[in-house]
Amino acid sequence: MSTLQGKRVAILTAEGFEQSELIEPRKALDEAGATTLVVSPEKGRVQGWNHYDKGESVPVDVSLDQADPADFDALMLPGGVANPDQLRMLPAAVAFVRAFIEAGKPIAAICHGPWTLIEADGVNGRKLTSWPSIRSDLTNAGARWVDEEVVSDRGLVTSRKPADIPAFNRKMIEEFAEGPHSPGAIAGRERREHRPSA
Secondary structure (H helix, E strand, C coil), X not given: CCXXXXXXXXEECCCCEXXXXXXXXXXXXXXXXXXXXXXXXXXXXXXXXXXXXXXXXXXXXXXXXXCCHHHCCEEEECCCCHHHHHHCCCHHXXXXXXXXXXXXXXXXXXXXXXXXXXXXCCCCCXXXXXXXXXXXXXXXXXXXXXXXXXXXXXXXXXXCCHHHHHHHHHHHHHHHHHCCCCXXXXXXXXXXXXXXXX
16 A cells, blocks of 8 residues: 555535545555545534444544645545535635645545535536536536546546445555646646647
8 A cells, every 4th residue: 555654635525424435545545644634614523423323523633714735745535515615615725725636736626525626616627426416517517527436537536325435445546656746637727628720
């Protein structure tokens, strides 16, 4: 397994994250040597859910209003419905995510996590996957959506659901170890489509 020694990973979440989609990837990152920090607009602790039941809460390590994307090497976005739905409505959260995109830093998002990437202009021209219910949102934002357990596109790693976590973790660690791509690569700014004129 690739080592992430010396890497700092931000895990951005609001209330209502899917418990397994934060705790299991975080454990894998920690075991690979990364320093993981939960960044949240919440104070103190942030509440997770286990499907439809209240799950574990986790301590917030860095308040979103104090978090500097420059302090981190990579970003992980857990799923759950309520979590990314809140984040995409918060300008500070969207700006935080956009900073990783513009710097070409690797990002991993699972389930509904890519919702926030849409607001941060991070999916146009990218190949990715997600929970099926947000497929239309992603394709309408310019993404090329596929139904696969894990997809990696120049530093952007995505998966569909908790059952995909083992594959998600492996690819996430691999991409986080690789480090930044060219600035703006995740947003597809390196590649322009050339359509034939009418």
